[in-house]
Amino acid sequence: MAKTGQDRLNDPFLNKGTAFTEEQRKKYQLAGMLPPKVQSLEEQAREVYLQYQEKSTNLEKRIFLMTVFNTNRVLFFKVFSEHVTEFMPIVYDPTIAETIENYSHLFVNPQYAAFLSINEPDQIEDSLKNAADGRDIKLIVVTDGEEILGIGDWGTQGVDISVGKLMVYTAAAGVDPACVLPVVLDVGTNNDKLLNDSLYLGNHQRRVNGEPYYQFVDRFVQTVEKLFPGLYLHFEDFGRDNADNILKQYRDHILTFNDDIQGTGVIVLAGILGALKISGQKLTDQKYVCFGAGTAGTGIVEQVYAEMLQAGLQPEEARKHFYLVDKQGLLFEDTPELTPAQKPFVRKRSEFSNADQLKDLKSVVQAVHPDILVGTSTHSGAFTQDIVTEMATHTERPIIFPLSNPTQLAEAKAEDLIHWTKGKALVATGIPADPVDYEGIKYEIGQANNALVYPGLGLGALAVNAKILSDETISVAAHSLGGIVDSSKPGAAVLPPVEKLNVFSQTVAKAVANKAIADHLNQNDFQDGEKAVAALRWAPEYADEQE
Numbered sequence: 001m002a003k004t005g006q007d008r009l010n011d012p013f014l015n016k017g018t019a020f021t022e023e024q025r026k027k028y029q030l031a032g033m034l035p036p037k038v039q040s041l042e043e044q045a046r047e048v049y050l051q052y053q054e055k056s057t058n059l060e061k062r063i064f065l066m067t068v069f070n071t072n073r074v075l076f077f078k079v080f081s082e083h084v085t086e087f088m089p090i091v092y093d094p095t096i097a098e099t100i101e102n103y104s105h106l107f108v109n110p111q112y113a114a115f116l117s118i119n120e121p122d123q124i125e126d127s128l129k130n131a132a133d134g135r136d137i138k139l140i141v142v143t144d145g146e147e148i149l150g151i152g153d154w155g156t157q158g159v160d161i162s163v164g165k166l167m168v169y170t171a172a173a174g175v176d177p178a179c180v181l182p183v184v185l186d187v188g189t190n191n192d193k194l195l196n197d198s199l200y201l202g203n204h205q206r207r208v209n210g211e212p213y214y215q216f217v218d219r220f221v222q223t224v225e226k227l228f229p230g231l232y233l234h235f236e237d238f239g240r241d242n243a244d245n246i247l248k249q250y251r252d253h254i255l256t257f258n259d260d261i262q263g264t265g266v267i268v269l270a271g272i273l274g275a276l277k278i279s280g281q282k283l284t285d286q287k288y289v290c291f292g293a294g295t296a297g298t299g300i301v302e303q304v305y306a307e308m309l310q311a312g313l314q315p316e317e318a319r320k321h322f323y324l325v326d327k328q329g330l331l332f333e334d335t336p337e338l339t340p341a342q343k344p345f346v347r348k349r350s351e352f353s354n355a356d357q358l359k360d361l362k363s364v365v366q367a368v369h370p371d372i373l374v375g376t377s378t379h380s381g382a383f384t385q386d387i388v389t390e391m392a393t394h395t396e397r398p399i400i401f402p403l404s405n406p407t408q409l410a411e412a413k414a415e416d417l418i419h420w421t422k423g424k425a426l427v428a429t430g431i432p433a434d435p436v437d438y439e440g441i442k443y444e445i446g447q448a449n450n451a452l453v454y455p456g457l458g459l460g461a462l463a464v465n466a467k468i469l470s471d472e473t474i475s476v477a478a479h480s481l482g483g484i485v486d487s488s489k490p491g492a493a494v495l496p497p498v499e500k501l502n503v504f505s506q507t508v509a510k511a512v513a514n515k516a517i518a519d520h521l522n523q524n525d526f527q528d529g530e531k532a533v534a535a536l537r538w539a540p541e542y543a544d545e546q547e
């Protein structure tokens with residue numbers, strides 16, 4: 001049945017609003033349904049940005065942008081593409097944390113997401129078909145809401161992280177927004193605030209775990225693989241153990257990716273390589289302390305460890321460079337409640353005369369004298385001045401990455417790290433950080449956030465219809481970010497700036513596509529990664545006429 005004018009105005013994938021020309025308004029039964037002036041996309045974008053600037057808080061700005069997104073995808077991404085640096089902290093981290101925490105109280109539009117309830121496993125297929133609405137889905141971001149950023153369990157409200165991550169795929173790398181689907185697996189929540197809130201829109205029940213949980217996840221995975229051939233399945237913000245188990249279960253069989261484990265590993269490795277380019281030091285000479293050895297922390301360690309093997313170290317020798325600190329302190333062979341991901345990197349008590357005292361970060365830094373300190377602990381302010389100055393006493397250019405998100409959870413502020421180390425620290429943060437002026441030098445602060453790499457990684461893998469995402473392909477993504485920053489410049493950042501996100505996302509995509517082709521993981525006919533990426537990339541322009 002032909003679409004009515006109202007259908008088009010209400011369909012964010014078809015709607016052009018005031019950009020519908022006079023003949024289109026007649027042709028599509030839109031006459032009289034829009035103000036008379038016909039605007040260009042550029043004029044519309046200018047108007048949206050003016051309205052955006054009128055909003056007074058980041059939350060209001062985000063709510064306004066979501067209205068544009070819900071109404072007209074092309075217009076939303078046109079404005080986003082013109083203001084990437086300004087919009088990223090609004091559309092994405094850290095403002096997205098606020099909308100997730102208040103999702104049920106802010107709810108107006110489900111934004112084409114699929115809400116899959118563990119109580120209705122037989123509904124999975126129909127739910128996905130309903131939300132896909134006949135679209136050719138190639139990319140899904142799925143969460144179960146258990147570990148959103150660093151703010152914990154938000155149940156069905158975690159759906160907003162799936163929506164936000166997908167927006168960044170399109171804004172950064174040009175993934176077609178009509179080919180994506182946000183999904184939340186509502187398996188309950190252990191967040192009492194939600195369970196006691198009558199307005200909470202998710203299942204009012206405790207989180208299901210163990211075998212029934214994994215059966216539900218598997219039912220979901222098998223169904224999306226059946227419904228959407230060539231799918232790239234991105235897992236986001238799952239709980240520490242489930243994230244690791246799920247990735248291990250599927251990564252060798254389908255095209256899937258865990259952003260907190262692999263995405264973060266890639267961007268932080270790229271940041272460390274960028275830092276070493278500035279300091280002129282070798283990775284294999286570095287001692288590395290991971291503070292917060294959870295999903296992200298161990299994902300990063302695994303990536304840096306693999307890089308050390310690539311650099312020629314033997315496994316036993318490479319493992320000796322890593323010191324994992326978690327709630328129990330420094331992790332030893334006999335530390336209780338070790339996770340599978342932590343176990344390969346535990347230390348021997350016999351290495352330390354004061355092993356029993358190594359229960360906190362300061363004592364570990366004093367004992368180890370690390371060169372690299374990465375925070376993924378959710379412990380705000382953990383990198384204190386005395387810890388940082390202690391570290392800086394023993395290494396010329398300390399590499400210090402406080403990565404916990406959102407802002408209030410960061411282990412340190414970039415400005416403090418630069419000042420405490422008299423400009424010696426090589427810093428990257430999880431959330432955006434302004435440049436730091438210190439003694440006449442402007443220190444640019446790289447954002448070590450997986451959003452700088454997951455969009456290009458996904459676009460590259462999709463461009464060649466890759467069978468799986470191999471370790472080698474992921475490693476190529478990390479290296480492809482090298483050489484973009486002029487490391488000789490005083491105060492140079494360790495990572496490329498977010499304002500070049502569109503450019504270097506293409507660099508990552510091309511490198512990933514070419515590596516997949518070289519390793520015969522591609523499943524379409526492209527033999528050139530650049531051509532494959534260019535053929536897939538979507539731009540925010542109104543499509544030519546279509547019925």
Ligand SMILES: NC(=O)c1ccc[n+]([C@@H]2O[C@H](COP(=O)([O-])OP(=O)(O)OC[C@H]3O[C@@H](n4cnc5c(N)ncnc54)[C@H](O)[C@@H]3O)[C@@H](O)[C@H]2O)c1
Pocket residue numbers: 147148149150151237239240259260264291292293294295296297325326327328375376377378379403404405406409429430431448449450451
């Ligand atoms: N910058 C990025 O791209 C990026 C990517 C992923 C995660 N993160 C951030 O990293 C943080 C952790 O995320 P995750 O998914 O790994 O969560 P997680 O729960 O899997 O890991 C957190 C780890 O920190 C440990 N921990 C908590 N309090 C601690 C303390 N006081 N001392 C030592 N260890 C402590 C926990 O036991 C756990 O092992 C979050 O804030 C998240 O936003 C940032």
Ligand SMILES: O=C(O)C[C@H](O)C(=O)O
Pocket residue numbers: 093148149150237259260405449450451
């Ligand atoms: O979401 C982000 O900003 C990065 C990362 O995936 C996280 O969970 O913190």
Ligand SMILES: [Mn+2]
Pocket residue numbers: 149236237259260
């Ligand atoms: Mn995450």
